[in-house]
Amino acid sequence: MNPLDARHVVAVARRELKTTTRSRGTVVLFGGLAAILLGFTWIGEGHAAGFAPTVVDLLTPVELLVPLIAFANGYRVFVADRKRGELPIHSILPVSRGSVVLGTFIGRGAVLALGVAAAALPALCFVLLSGDGVNPLYAAQRGADSPLLFLRFVAVATLLALCALALALAVSAVAKSAKGAVGLSLGLWAVSATGADALALAALRRGLLGTEMLPTAVVLGPGGAYRGLVFATVLDAATAGTAAIAPSVGVLALFGWTAAGLTLASAMLW
Numbered sequence: 001m002n003p004l005d006a007r008h009v010v011a012v013a014r015r016e017l018k019t020t021t022r023s024r025g026t027v028v029l030f031g032g033l034a035a036i037l038l039g040f041t042w043i044g045e046g047h048a049a050g051f052a053p054t055v056v057d058l059l060t061p062v063e064l065l066v067p068l069i070a071f072a073n074g075y076r077v078f079v080a081d082r083k084r085g086e087l088p089i090h091s092i093l094p095v096s097r098g099s100v101v102l103g104t105f106i107g108r109g110a111v112l113a114l115g116v117a118a119a120a121l122p123a124l125c126f127v128l129l130s131g132d133g134v135n136p137l138y139a140a141q142r143g144a145d146s147p148l149l150f151l152r153f154v155a156v157a158t159l160l161a162l163c164a165l166a167l168a169l170a171v172s173a174v175a176k177s178a179k180g181a182v183g184l185s186l187g188l189w190a191v192s193a194t195g196a197d198a199l200a201l202a203a204l205r206r207g208l209l210g211t212e213m214l215p216t217a218v219v220l221g222p223g224g225a226y227r228g229l230v231f232a233t234v235l236d237a238a239t240a241g242t243a244a245i246a247p248s249v250g251v252l253a254l255f256g257w258t259a260a261g262l263t264l265a266s267a268m269l270w
Contacts, residue, residue, distance in 0.1 A: 005099040012103025013110075020073070020111040029069050030115040034122050036065060041123040047130050050145035054127050055153045055234050062157050063226055066116060067164035067189055073108055074168035075181045078269060097269040101169060101262055109165055113158045120154045152233045156250075160226045163254045164189065166261030167222075173265040197224060219245050225253035 020026050040061050046053025124147065167188055175181035200217035203209035209217060219228035229250035 005096050008099045009103040009106065012100055013107035016077075016104050016107025017110060020108055026073070026111065026115070029072060030119050033065055033069060033115075034119040036061060037119060038122045038126060041126050047127045051127055051147060051150040052145050052235060054123065055150065055230065058123065058153070059227070059230060062153075063160070063223060066157050066161045067222075069115075070112055070161045070164035071168040071171075071185045071189065073112055074104075074165045075171055075175075075185045076178045077104055077108070077169065078172040078265070079175055079178055079181050096266075098262075098266040101173070101265045101269060105162075105166060105169060105262060109162050112161050112165055116158050116161050117154055120150075120157070124150055149234045149237060152237075153230060156226060156229045156233065159229070159251070159254045160222060163222050163258045163261070166258040166265070168261075170261040170264040170268070173268040194221070194223060197221060216245055216249060219250050220253050222254060222257050225250040225257075229254075 037058060040057055041047050041054055044054065044057030046055075046057045127150070128147070168185060171181050171184045171188055175184050197218050200209060200220075203217070218224040228245045229247055232245060232247045232250065
């Protein structure tokens, strides 16, 4: 990347940062996420037992909601720029498509990461204020429980959000309209989130994959990587269990999908 591209990345990132933070929709999305996570924490029985049980309560809601918010944050960025005529202008300037995509990802990704952390804060505070109860299921492991486990969970959720954002930008670069972007977003996330699980089970049934390789195969998809990382870095750590996969496998899977999304967005931008 030459200096001109680097300056353009910074300029685009600043623009997207300002655009996103000034949007009322951003506040509504993250405020809604905070309320829902707090609600699941309150309804669930894990908050009185500790942080690891709370993570169990929030595991599925986060897997469903965080990618949706990430897609809402990025699915029509380039569609709107193309409609306003900004992308054709970029195409005749001495800047690369990659610098536009990377700047957009950095700007919107920063807001997304901060938003996910802020949305998880009320749930964290609720657990801190109500963590004196004893749940027999977790009583033996109570000493291993700590806020660090919840922070690890938030970090994994952030990686999932950034992965979904990269895929959303790819959709936005490919789609010709906002309606088309919505359909592509739903389809792409459904395939990327469950495709690895379905392929792994199909391969297992046909004898192409051994049972010992099933956990690794499942974790290659974004959804499986998220679940595998939560189990490896949070739940297994709290119970002194042995993780089914190495955390590095889940991290590499999420990074790989993120890189693939950004690469596709760069290739299809104009």
